[in-house]
Amino acid sequence: MTSDAEAKDVAKETTPYDMIGGEAVVRRIVERFYDVMDSAPEAAGIRAMHAADLGPMRQTLFEFLSGWLGGPRSYAKCIMSAHRPFAIGDAERDAWMLCMRQALTDSGVTGELYDLLDGAFLRMASAFRNR
């Protein structure tokens, strides 16, 4: 029989946040994501929509992703509303996904976990389209 404490441990260990490798890997993904956005020619259009200094965004995206993946929560805004001021269509969605796919791969996320995250990011990024 499984005790409550053991059951809680299992639930805790199976969040996507833990499966990814916790804070260190989420940070790595975010760093890589903005480095790719800052350098990939395919991302030049969406890079220009972001502030010149990506430093604050690295922290904001980290906080959002931590909570979204089932880890510590500190991002409290509506992510959908935050994107309304920007013109986002298929091209912008695809450029964002290119950066995230590269960031996941470069951070060692593979196999089923990659597929799970890729699908979830694609659904969210598609929902942000407003034109």
Ligand code: HEM
């Ligand atoms: C799954 C998809 C996405 C996630 C998780 C995400 C995440 C975020 C977060 C957490 C912020 C900070 C919002 C705030 O101020 O609180 C943000 C801002 C922003 N996002 Fe996204 N985003 C996604 C898709 C996109 C797409 C497709 C675009 C296309 C252009 C985009 C463009 C922007 C821009 C321009 C900002 C403002 C940046 C700045 O102020 O410098 N995002 N995003």
